[in-house]
Amino acid sequence: MAISSKRKLARDLSVDARELPAREHPRRSLTQSIAWRLQMWHAAILVSVVVGLCTAWFLQARRARLNEIDAELTSAARVLDGSLRGFDLRGFDKTERPLNELLAADDHLRLSLPRELTDRRGNHPAPYFGIWLEDGRQLKSERLPDGFSLKPSQSQPEAPERDGPNAILREVRIVGPAGSLILVGRDIGREIAELNRLAMRIAAFAMLILAAGLCGGWWLARSVLRPIAAMSDAASRFSAADMSPRINVVETESELGQLATILNEAFDRVERSFDQQRQFAADASHELRTPLAVIQSQIELALKRERTSEEYVKTLTTCSSASERLSDLVESLLTLARLDFSSQPTERTSVRVDLVAARCIDLMRPVAYQAEVSLRSELEPAIVSGDPKQIERVIFNLLKNSVAYNRPHGEAVLSVAIVDSSVELILQDNGIGISESDLAHVAERFYRADKARSRVHGGSGLGLSIALGIIANHGGTMQIASQLDQGTTVTVHLPLASNRPRDPAKEPVDLI
């Protein structure tokens, strides 16, 4: 079951993989693009900074200009104020001295603006002024704009510019002697126009900076993200049908370079394990087909015509041994598939490794006798926690190899001992050994150093892989040391079962 489902999985995968390159990538909407989002943020920050700075700049310039005007107007008002203090304005309303008489004396009073203000090379219009007594009567005025009317409520010394009929006016008013009011103002249209021109220049400048900043930002975002696009391109082209695409790593030190290197390594691993899987499937199908071919051809031959009973017996014997091989192989493949799917032994009890080893040696003895190989054992009591059947399988497989790859009058010694809180199982033989080039591959599935010999012994080439899988499942390790023509030593370490068993209900131990 496990194998068929695994195959099905592989088939599904391959179908999926073939479809992948053809499948359209869902079109990224613009707002989902990182480049786009980066650009948006960048634009928002840039716009607010530039607009803020330019506004502040303009406001500062405007304020400075108006302050300058105000200072000029105020100083004019102060001059008027100074002149006015020469009078005794009190009792104006009480005395009979009429206002026009007072005004007639103006030549002496010189109630006028300083010459440098009124005569300013025609740069801007001369200021106007007006002086009002406390009771609201106008004392004097010059060049007041048409339709000017004093709004009594406006008593603050400084007032904002106000729109006249044709002009923008700015006025300053101060309180003179005896509650009189002095107002000086002038048309500031020229200055406002100047400020507006400044505003346009600032706006143009801001636009320029924004455009340059946004273009630069887009270019930066694109160039930062380009390697990511290359990565996603390589990753999307990587499929079961074509495992060659890799990311071109230019700078290995940058964050993206490291990411690319990591991805490439992951691709390498996938390709390697895929190759191994493919090799395994090819080998498994080869191993399964060969005995099937024997059975099919033998039966077809036997059925071609009437045969003697000896011939039938021969056919059946051949078929029987082929089917035996087939079922061994299926059993081994199922075991491997189960080992691949679970990382833990399915069953856990306390297992006396020494007793299991002794039983394996007893089982192996007739085979060893036939091969003229002597079996010895040095067994110390040792308990591991695991699946007794699987541990027996490990020891049996290793023993089988020791006998099969031995020679007449050879020897195999199996020892079990407790070393440094783990169970050490050593199987040493003085058989034909394994060459250095083969040693690297012996644990690979279906690998057989000597194909002719293993066929005679009926080995599937899976024994060592299964043993290794079981040992790994039990948290152990296996080392193989060998020299050609000298012999092989296999050392297995399994974790010693803790003194307090995990499941007290199962105690006392199921000793095998």
Add this chain to the structure above:
Amino acid sequence: MRVLVVEDEPGLRDAVATSLREEHYAVDEAADGRTGLQKARQWSYDAIVLDLMLPEIDGWELLAQLRKTHATPVLILTARDTVEDRVRGLDRGADDYLCKPFSLSELSARVRALIRRSHGQAKAEIVIGSVVINTANRTVEKEGRPVDLTAREYTLVELLALNRGELVSRSTVYDHVFDENEDSLSNLVDVHIYNIRKKLGKNFVTTRRGHGYIIET
């Protein structure tokens, strides 16, 4: 017709060889690549059935070595069934490719076709005058009436017919009609030729004394 079977699996080698023998081929066997290559070089086989996964020298290597000197038709018989393997096999000089498990009848049909094609014969029927040789079911007819030939006689007729117009030497006859286990030093061939003349007509086969036999076109 003489065929070499190179296969390391004894049950399979036995079945293929026996089946081909029952179809009246002379069959040699080899259990590993080295022996296979040695035999393939030594004899001029009409066809070779070759497994790929072999001890000593594998099938690919055997094929590569053999193709340096010989054009013998080769049928690869293997459990490797991927497209890549088939393409590789055919590209490296194999003439046909059959995957395990297979049917023996298909194997023998492919071997027949292979031998026929290697002699430039596209059809299963060879017509020589009034004689019609059917290589598919190994029968011979003369003037529409079936002629009863023994297996050896038929093989000899087929060999000469496939090489008609060419002189077939006595040693070639021995090579192709008998396998390595038979004693080929007798004058069996002359006896067979005598019988063939009796059944198919005096002028069907011409003897060139000291050289061999020929069917004139």
